[in-house]
Amino acid sequence: MIDPSSKLSRRSLLAGMVAVPALAPAAVAAERPAARSAEEVQAALKDARDTKLVLLGTGGGPVPGRSRLMTSHVMLSHGAAYVLDCGMGVTNQYARTGIPFSALKSIFITHHHADHNIEYGPLLIVGWIQGMHPDVRAFGPPPLKQMTEDFMRAYRRTIDFWAEDFHMTPLGSVGVQEVTAAGPVTQDDNVKVSAVVVAHPPVKPALGYRFDFKDRSIAFSGDTAPSDAVVKIAKGADVLVHEVMYVPAVEKYVKDQIAKGRPVKYEPYMAHMKADHTPLEEVGRIANEAGVKTLVLSHVVPAIDSISDNTWRAGAATHFKGEIIVGKDLMVL
Ligand SMILES: [Zn+2]
Ligand SMILES: [Zn+2]
Numbered sequence: 001m002i003d004p005s006s007k008l009s010r011r012s013l014l015a016g017m018v019a020v021p022a023l024a025p026a027a028v029a030a031e032r033p034a035a036r037s038a039e040e041v042q043a044a045l046k047d048a049r050d051t052k053l054v055l056l057g058t059g060g061g062p063v064p065g066r067s068r069l070m071t072s073h074v075m076l077s078h079g080a081a082y083v084l085d086c087g088m089g090v091t092n093q094y095a096r097t098g099i100p101f102s103a104l105k106s107i108f109i110t111h112h113h114a115d116h117n118i119e120y121g122p123l124l125i126v127g128w129i130q131g132m133h134p135d136v137r138a139f140g141p142p143p144l145k146q147m148t149e150d151f152m153r154a155y156r157r158t159i160d161f162w163a164e165d166f167h168m169t170p171l172g173s174v175g176v177q178e179v180t181a182a183g184p185v186t187q188d189d190n191v192k193v194s195a196v197v198v199a200h201p202p203v204k205p206a207l208g209y210r211f212d213f214k215d216r217s218i219a220f221s222g223d224t225a226p227s228d229a230v231v232k233i234a235k236g237a238d239v240l241v242h243e244v245m246y247v248p249a250v251e252k253y254v255k256d257q258i259a260k261g262r263p264v265k266y267e268p269y270m271a272h273m274k275a276d277h278t279p280l281e282e283v284g285r286i287a288n289e290a291g292v293k294t295l296v297l298s299h300v301v302p303a304i305d306s307i308s309d310n311t312w313r314a315g316a317a318t319h320f321k322g323e324i325i326v327g328k329d330l331m332v333l
Contacts, residue, residue, distance in 0.1 A: 036330040042098035044332040051077040051213040056093035058327040059303030060243060062114040064088065068303040069329055070115040077190045077213050080105045084209065084220060086120040101130040109140030110222035111206035121151035128171040129162060137175045139185055141205050145176045179207060196233040198224035200276050208233050225275055226282040234290035243299035245277040246307055253302040277301060280315035287320040295320055298327035
């Protein structure tokens with residue numbers, strides 16, 4: 001078993017993987033909450049006076065066609081909306097929350113993998129058509145500025161046709177602030193945002209973020225191997241949204257994919273997963289070390305529905321005794 005006091009070493013990481021029984025039914029009793037409908041989300045947000053977090057997409061990896069969409073979130077505080085990550089589906093999911101596009105204030109990108117940024121450009125353009133203010137700002141690792149300019153250039157004609165037709169001011173671009181290192185990112189009347197650099201090779205930098213609203217603090221691990229930087233930025237937070245990987249199921253999933261003819265090799269694939277992502281039990285340890293109140297498991301890998309909520313929750317509960325929420329798309333927290 002793992003010594004809870006040990007550091008997040010590679011040894012404990014591997015030990016954690018071995019300690020998780022393959023798809024075993026877990027002892028912790030809990031019901032599986034259904035994904036919410038758009039109406040339920042809108043009702044939950046309608047009269048909210050406190051800051052809300054909506055999980056828009058909770059599946060890890062750039063895989064289409066699943067019941068869990070790729071990673072994205074929106075936080076709503078005093079009528080202002082902050083989007084974190086733009087996996088495929090973010091625009092539609094945002095719309096389903098009923099938050100007007102005119103409320104979108106800032107977009108944050110953790111790192112440049114497709115399951116986190118592929119719908120960044122489309123969110124801007126469809127958002128603009130739907131009433132987004134041109135002073136929306138974007139934050140993320142380089143080359144976010146260049147990517148934004150290139151995307152706008154690619155869609156210039158599309159933007160201009162629409163602007164001409166509907167007598168709108170064409171979307172020029174959006175202000176981008178690149179984040180290259182740990183520290184404060186931005187601040188406004190609602191929130192103070194800071195970042196840390198996490199471990200997600202070869203992506204550099206890959207970021208975790210913390211949002212300190214007046215009533216609530218919410219930290220995000222981003223994609224990372226077990227990282228002390230996440231412990232640091234999540235210290236004492238009300239909520240930690242952490243990526244999570246259930247290793248026995250990843251191993252089985254990869255073997256199945258190879259059997260189906262997908263051109264990947266088992267050893268390099270698993271080596272990548274172990275160097276880049278956090279096994280379930282380690283997530284619990286990190287939440288415990290950070291002393292957060294609530295742990296939200298998201299960016300679940302593999303994002304397959306046959307892994308029960310109990311299995312996810314029990315693995316994290318080995319080291320974390322606070323509230324554990326198994327993230328589902330359109331969950332309002
Ligand atoms: Zn990812
Ligand atoms: Zn990634």
